[in-house]
Amino acid sequence: MTDARPPSFVSARMVAERAGVSRSAVSRTFTDGASVSDETRRKVLRAAGELGYHVNHLARGLRERSNIVCLVVANLHTQVRAYLVDLLTRRLQAAGRITMVLNTEADTESVSRALRQTLHYRADATVVLSGAPPASLIETCLANGQQVILINRGERLDGAARIGIDNALAGTEAFHLLRRAGCERLAVVTSGTRTASLVERERAFTAAAHAAGAEASVTEVGPSSYAAGQDAARLVFGRSRTPDGVFCTTDLLALGFMDVARRDFGLRLPQDLCLIGFDNIDESGWDSYRLTTFAQPFAAITDAVMELLADPAAVPGARRLIEPQPVWRSTVRPGRA
Amino acid sequence: MTDARPPSFVSARMVAERAGVSRSAVSRTFTDGASVSDETRRKVLRAAGELGYHVNHLARGLRERSNIVCLVVANLHTQVRAYLVDLLTRRLQAAGRITMVLNTEADTESVSRALRQTLHYRADATVVLSGAPPASLIETCLANGQQVILINRGERLDGAARIGIDNALAGTEAFHLLRRAGCERLAVVTSGTRTASLVERERAFTAAAHAAGAEASVTEVGPSSYAAGQDAARLVFGRSRTPDGVFCTTDLLALGFMDVARRDFGLRLPQDLCLIGFDNIDESGWDSYRLTTFAQPFAAITDAVMELLADPAAVPGARRLIEPQPVWRSTVRPGRA
DNA sequence: TTGAAAGCGGTACCAC
DNA sequence: GTGGTACCGCTTTCAA
Numbered sequence: 001m002t003d004a005r006p007p008s009f010v011s012a013r014m015v016a017e018r019a020g021v022s023r024s025a026v027s028r029t030f031t032d033g034a035s036v037s038d039e040t041r042r043k044v045l046r047a048a049g050e051l052g053y054h055v056n057h058l059a060r061g062l063r064e065r066s067n068i069v070c071l072v073v074a075n076l077h078t079q080v081r082a083y084l085v086d087l088l089t090r091r092l093q094a095a096g097r098i099t100m101v102l103n104t105e106a107d108t109e110s111v112s113r114a115l116r117q118t119l120h121y122r123a124d125a126t127v128v129l130s131g132a133p134p135a136s137l138i139e140t141c142l143a144n145g146q147q148v149i150l151i152n153r154g155e156r157l158d159g160a161a162r163i164g165i166d167n168a169l170a171g172t173e174a175f176h177l178l179r180r181a182g183c184e185r186l187a188v189v190t191s192g193t194r195t196a197s198l199v200e201r202e203r204a205f206t207a208a209a210h211a212a213g214a215e216a217s218v219t220e221v222g223p224s225s226y227a228a229g230q231d232a233a234r235l236v237f238g239r240s241r242t243p244d245g246v247f248c249t250t251d252l253l254a255l256g257f258m259d260v261a262r263r264d265f266g267l268r269l270p271q272d273l274c275l276i277g278f279d280n281i282d283e284s285g286w287d288s289y290r291l292t293t294f295a296q297p298f299a300a301i302t303d304a305v306m307e308l309l310a311d312p313a314a315v316p317g318a319r320r321l322i323e324p325q326p327v328w329r330s331t332v333r334p335g336r337a
Numbered sequence: 338m339t340d341a342r343p344p345s346f347v348s349a350r351m352v353a354e355r356a357g358v359s360r361s362a363v364s365r366t367f368t369d370g371a372s373v374s375d376e377t378r379r380k381v382l383r384a385a386g387e388l389g390y391h392v393n394h395l396a397r398g399l400r401e402r403s404n405i406v407c408l409v410v411a412n413l414h415t416q417v418r419a420y421l422v423d424l425l426t427r428r429l430q431a432a433g434r435i436t437m438v439l440n441t442e443a444d445t446e447s448v449s450r451a452l453r454q455t456l457h458y459r460a461d462a463t464v465v466l467s468g469a470p471p472a473s474l475i476e477t478c479l480a481n482g483q484q485v486i487l488i489n490r491g492e493r494l495d496g497a498a499r500i501g502i503d504n505a506l507a508g509t510e511a512f513h514l515l516r517r518a519g520c521e522r523l524a525v526v527t528s529g530t531r532t533a534s535l536v537e538r539e540r541a542f543t544a545a546a547h548a549a550g551a552e553a554s555v556t557e558v559g560p561s562s563y564a565a566g567q568d569a570a571r572l573v574f575g576r577s578r579t580p581d582g583v584f585c586t587t588d589l590l591a592l593g594f595m596d597v598a599r600r601d602f603g604l605r606l607p608q609d610l611c612l613i614g615f616d617n618i619d620e621s622g623w624d625s626y627r628l629t630t631f632a633q634p635f636a637a638i639t640d641a642v643m644e645l646l647a648d649p650a651a652v653p654g655a656r657r658l659i660e661p662q663p664v665w666r667s668t669v670r671p672g673r674a
Numbered sequence: 675t676t677g678a679a680a681g682c683g684g685t686a687c688c689a690c
Numbered sequence: 691g692t693g694g695t696a697c698c699g700c701t702t703t704c705a706a
Contacts, residue, residue: 007480008480008481008482009456009481009691010480010481010483011682011683011684012683012684014573021693022430022693022694023683023684023694024685024686024693024694025684025693026684026686027428028686028691028692030684031685031686035693036692037692039692040691040692048606052476052477052481054456054481055460055683055684056459056682056683057401057457057459057684058396058398058403058458058683059395059399059460059682059683059684059698060682060683060684060685061395061684062393062396062399062683062684062685062697062699062700063685063686063698064685064698066395074421076419076422076426076625077416077418077419077420077424078419079416081419082413082414082415082416082418082419083414085438086412086413086414086440087411089438089439090439091415098437098439099437099438099440100436100437100438101436101438102426102430102435103426103430103436105432106442116391117387117435120391120392120393120394121394121435122346122394131359139391141388142344142345143389144344144345145346146344155677183699194532214508226619226623227649230624232532233700237474246413255623257624259623259624259704260388260624263624283620286563286592286593286596287567287597287600288625288626289595289625311403347700348698348700349699349700350699359676359677359678360676360677360699360700361677361701361702362675362676363700364701364702366675368702370703372675373675373676374675374676377675377676378685392699392700393698393700394700395699395700396682396700396701397700397701397702398701399683399684399699400682400700400701400703401682402679403699483699526695542696603698616675641688
């Protein structure tokens with residue numbers, strides 16, 4: 001061990017030399033259906049073990065598919081994203097894929113950069129969880145033979161698959177839940193970062209109210225955070241006409257809203273105020289909250305992604321709409337029904 | 338456009354043909370310090386744009402470094418992990434690296450599999466956030482010229498860099514905080530999944546108690562979850578000698594513990610019970626909790642990783658110990674000092 | 675400045 | 691079953 005050179009990855013050639021066989025033999029040993037004699041295989045395996053050899057998937061990817069799937073995501077630290085990425089990476093690995101995570105801002109420029117990386121690394125597929133990629137770039141991905149799967153993105157892009165949550169359904173259902181609970185003064189609280197999902201929830205809620213001849217005020221606050229939820233409550237309950245039924249477009253907003261409503265305004269839930277959120281984050285199930293909400297259909301989304309990945313032909317124009325499941329807890333009075 | 342073949346990635350050769358130049362010229366156009374005439378460069382760039390060409394980094398990685406960094410992590414959905422991965426991926430990208438996330442279980446076999454993937458994809462470096470990789474495999478990584486950075490892993494492995502949080506310091510400090518607050522019956526609550534970090538916190542707390550001639554009971558419950566924290570409270574307050582000062586080794590435990598202590602046992606914090614957690618997750622700052630705790634030094638950890646990555650020579654045997662910062666809130670009485 | 679050619683690490687196809 | 695060879699897409703000599 002007087003080798004002074006910096007160590008570098010061991011290649012098939014080195015293994016071949018050590019085992020006294022050809023490179024082909026080494027390759028065959030590590031190729032599934034190839035024919036190698038037991039004798040040769042043993043020699044190769046031994047040499048490989050001693051050297052610490054691992055097949056170079058980068059080189060292999062030169063000829064065939066790379067097996068790389070890129071996840072383009074923003075706000076990875078939020079629970080909803082983290083759960084989805086957790087599940088996706090797990091499933092992808094189980095399917096023999098490797099995941100590259102491109103953590104971007106939500107703005108178009110950042111997403112574009114990420115998408116270009118996806119191309120640079122010859123990813124077989126790109127799954128976009130955040131941001132709005134420009135159509136032209138998606139085109140390029142598709143033209144390069146890449147599968148593109150958009151999750152909860154508003155835009156429709158031909159050639160890309162779209163998986164979405166039925167946000168409108170949730171908004172509509174939220175209205176009816178509150179109505180059945182006997183609420184008369186309705187409000188929706190949403191964040192100022194108006195992503196497509198949030199807008200759909202809000203619109204569906206107010207539309208349902210309209211259709212039923214009811215009114216629903218809309219309050220828009222900063223980001224989708226606990227603190228913004230608090231701000232919203234201070235705003236809403238500072239006004240003359242205070243609501244008795246509120247739909248917050250995310251749980252985080254709802255939780256902040258709830259704390260201020262109870263603490264600062266002495267409201268009891270669900271007696272004085274009925275509240276519904278969306279996401280079903282862990283905290284919503286805690287004793288302090290017990291929030292009635294809608295669950296993100298993580299499993300169904302992941303299933304859909306894996307299905308599309310397994311069948312590239314099905315991707316162009318594919319569309320899946322998944323229903324979020326209502327989670328009944330304690331912030332809405334049971335209806336008379 | 339009557340091409341019926343499935344599309345595939347466009348290569349430099351195609352660009353060269355279209356631009357009427359050599360492949361070398363294309364390569365040079367996309368290589369930083371290379372000399373190309375403006376004329377040629379323009380032709381190449383135009384052809385590349387039309388075709389949607391992107392340099393194949395996989396092929397490039399055959400000769401030089403791959404620029405791939407692997408993150409080996411378990412429980413990606415937990416807030417502490419998600420925050421760290423979020424920050425790391427962001428910084429890595431900013432430094433021109435690409436991140437592969439290997440989401441594993443914490444058991445040795447899963448981590449080993451992940452580490453082998455790391456080798457297959459010729460990652461320049463592997464950052465282990467979870468699990469305990471076998472020393473032999475780490476050896477292999479190092480022998481292949483890979484940098485290995487262990488975060489919060491107990492074991493010491495020569496050749497790998499270790500970045501750790503000073504958990505012992507936190508445990509000791511927690512004791513003194515409770516002592517100064519006048520607590521007399523001390524307890525520590527920790528999870529049954531005894532990771533190195535958790536054990537260090539617990540041990541340091543009980544050791545400090547001992548050294549001061551005090552006693553501290555230890556209660557061990559299931560996972561590091563809110564529900565387990567609730568269980569712990571039921572256990573602890575069901576006993577004859579109930580504590581008035583508790584250190585939970587994670588915030589999640591503390592929050593569950595707190596809810597049951599208040600709701601089921603009518604305890605007021607900090608009057609009847611002082612409580613300290615660890616992690617400073619978002620929820621701990623919420624109105625319902627205002628938990629006194631220690632903040633995970635995410636930024637410092639990430640800085641250390643980036644520093645080590647930038648200077649491979651510094652990695653072998655490097656060791657960084659980072660102090661968690663106490664976060665004063667409302668669950669500990671101010672001391673007399 | 676430019677094109678030809680070699681080589682990076684593999685796999686597939688070819689005789690033998 | 692085995693080794694030789696060509697080729698995947700790129701960068702880097704090397705001559706011209």
